Amino acid sequence: MAKLILVLGDQLSPALPSLRDLQPQDRVLMAEVASEASYSPHHKQKIILIFSAMRHFAAVLQQQGINVSYIDYQQKVSSLTEAVAIELARYPQLDQICITECGEYRLEQEILSWQQQFQRPLLLLEDDRFIATKAMFQHWAQGRTQYRMEYFYREMRRYTGLLMHNNQPVGGQWNFDASNRKALSSKQQLPNILKFEPDDITIAVIALVKQQFASNMGDADSFNYAVTGKQARQAFLHFVEHQLPLFGDYQDAMQLNEPYLFHSICSMYLNCGLLDVRWVCQKVELAYKEGKVPLNAAEGFIRQLIGWREYVRGLYWLLMPEYKERNFLQAHTALPSYYWTGDTKMRCMQQAIGHTIKYAYSHHIQRLMITGNFALLAGLSVDEICNWYLAVYADAYEWVELPNTLGMALFADQGVLASKPYAASGKYIQRMSNYCKSCVYDVSETTSPMACPFNALYWNFLERNQTLLSGNARMQLSYQNWFRKSAEERLQITEKAQQLLIHLEQL
Numbered sequence: 001m002a003k004l005i006l007v008l009g010d011q012l013s014p015a016l017p018s019l020r021d022l023q024p025q026d027r028v029l030m031a032e033v034a035s036e037a038s039y040s041p042h043h044k045q046k047i048i049l050i051f052s053a054m055r056h057f058a059a060v061l062q063q064q065g066i067n068v069s070y071i072d073y074q075q076k077v078s079s080l081t082e083a084v085a086i087e088l089a090r091y092p093q094l095d096q097i098c099i100t101e102c103g104e105y106r107l108e109q110e111i112l113s114w115q116q117q118f119q120r121p122l123l124l125l126e127d128d129r130f131i132a133t134k135a136m137f138q139h140w141a142q143g144r145t146q147y148r149m150e151y152f153y154r155e156m157r158r159y160t161g162l163l164m165h166n167n168q169p170v171g172g173q174w175n176f177d178a179s180n181r182k183a184l185s186s187k188q189q190l191p192n193i194l195k196f197e198p199d200d201i202t203i204a205v206i207a208l209v210k211q212q213f214a215s216n217m218g219d220a221d222s223f224n225y226a227v228t229g230k231q232a233r234q235a236f237l238h239f240v241e242h243q244l245p246l247f248g249d250y251q252d253a254m255q256l257n258e259p260y261l262f263h264s265i266c267s268m269y270l271n272c273g274l275l276d277v278r279w280v281c282q283k284v285e286l287a288y289k290e291g292k293v294p295l296n297a298a299e300g301f302i303r304q305l306i307g308w309r310e311y312v313r314g315l316y317w318l319l320m321p322e323y324k325e326r327n328f329l330q331a332h333t334a335l336p337s338y339y340w341t342g343d344t345k346m347r348c349m350q351q352a353i354g355h356t357i358k359y360a361y362s363h364h365i366q367r368l369m370i371t372g373n374f375a376l377l378a379g380l381s382v383d384e385i386c387n388w389y390l391a392v393y394a395d396a397y398e399w400v401e402l403p404n405t406l407g408m409a410l411f412a413d414q415g416v417l418a419s420k421p422y423a424a425s426g427k428y429i430q431r432m433s434n435y436c437k438s439c440v441y442d443v444s445e446t447t448s449p450m451a452c453p454f455n456a457l458y459w460n461f462l463e464r465n466q467t468l469l470s471g472n473a474r475m476q477l478s479y480q481n482w483f484r485k486s487a488e489e490r491l492q493i494t495e496k497a498q499q500l501l502i503h504l505e506q507l
């Protein structure tokens with residue numbers, strides 16, 4: 001049997017299951033195609049990262065003597081299905097189609113149609129680049145009424161043995177988040193992430209993207225991310241040395257004009273396959289064992305990967321396609337245009353969106369507590385917001401984006417992911433950042449003309465959703481605080497919020 005092996009743009013791992021058992025008669029196909037590049041209006045840097053990393057990956061396979069067909073974007077192939085059809089017409093002796101399972105439900109449906117369409121067996125291999133198989137997650141989820149990440153995470157610690165000693169968590173605790181919520185002081189020296197000068201391949205891709213995707217969000221010329229596995233590993237080791245020691249402490253902090261702080265940005269490399277999750281976790285554990293990083297940093301980081309990342313993937317495949325239709329709070333308001341331009345007076349939003357436009361990146365607290373929180377409070381359309389997150393971040397594929405946005409940020413899944421909505425007023429943003437100091441709005445005000453919009457919107461969020469949320473035990477304190485206000489004050493806040501919602505576009 002001779003296999004046609006399709007390798008996708010987020011499967012750029014030498015240890016990919018479909019590349020393991022390669023025979024001399026097999027062919028690898030990689031294709032830059034219109035449907036994948038435009039099913040979402042991807043940020044320019046996301047496309048550059050994927051196309052450039054695909055081209056580098058294909059070149060390495062070719063150097064190893066593997067038969068590789070590479071279809072580039074200029075060949076104007078409409079979809080992966082068309083790419084497979086072209087390849088099978090060219091090499092009719094390929095009598096089996098092989099692929100590692102993909103990361104999105106919509107593409108899985110397309111792939112599943114190939115067996116019949118091409119009259120060849122389809123070999124769909126489990127993606128064991130993830131630690132938890134889909135079956136393992138289903139088994140864990142079975143019979144539970146709530147899927148809490150923390151319990152899944154403990155299973156994963158036991159399963160991997162990471163930061164474990166005699167089957168107990170190192171340090172006697174599973175989770176050190178209580179020490180991970182520090183705000184930054186202005187005296188704190190800030191590290192830099194490792195950046196890379198574009199090589200000839202990347203320069204060609206930048207030119208292509210500027211020409212073909214001119215109206216997509218983002219600045220193409222400032223692209224300087226890793227595009228090979230070697231570079232991504234270098235960037236990660238740089239993070240371990242320079243950023244990880246304080247990653248835990250400042251995980252939730254935000255600072256004016258500082259997009260990266262102590263974050264690794266490794267999600268964009270992990271999610272397209274340039275980094276391997278087990279390698280990354282082992283490097284972090286080793287740094288802890290060698291006394292180079294404290295436990296709260298190492299544990300907090302490893303939890304994001306073997307806990308959160310694996311958990312959202314498990315949930316995605318457990319609950320799709322129905323999950324995508326959920327909109328518990330009936331949020332339907334159109335997205336204000338500043339989500340695409342950053343042109344808003346709200347300093348925190350301008351910063352989070354501005355970083356997104358410039359770098360196809362913003363860190364998790366900017367995503368959750370600024371742009372996500374604002375969308376939650378203002379009742380922005382779940383569908384539009386999910387599409388926005390999928391488009392604008394270099395690390396975004398639906399398996400990871402949808403649960404994080406629809407579930408975690410927007411509470412549209414009625415609490416499958418989060419035990420309560422992550423709704424917060426301006427006070428939280430003031431505590432965790434220095435944004436409010438340079439904002440035209442006043443964070444200490446709620447109803448005055450220049451009051452911080454997050455404040456009235458926060459109270460209005462509670463009021464608007466009282467029937468749906470007031471029964472939630474974790475919302476009791478918020479509702480007590482709301483009803484502690486006089487009827488007159490509540491009315492003023494409601495009126496202010498209504499004005500804000502009418503003039504959302506002008507904020």
Ligand code: DLZ
Nearest residue numbers: 008009010031032033036037103104397
């Ligand atoms: C995101 C993306 C883009 C922009 N372009 C391509 C492409 O042209 N060819 C390809 O194979 N993959 C691309 N990808 C990644 C796929 O969309 C990804 O494999 C699916 O979304 C499943 O996660």
Ligand code: SF4
Nearest residue numbers: 346348426436439452
């Ligand atoms: Fe954001 Fe309000 Fe602070 Fe301005 S005052 S930065 S809008 S939280």
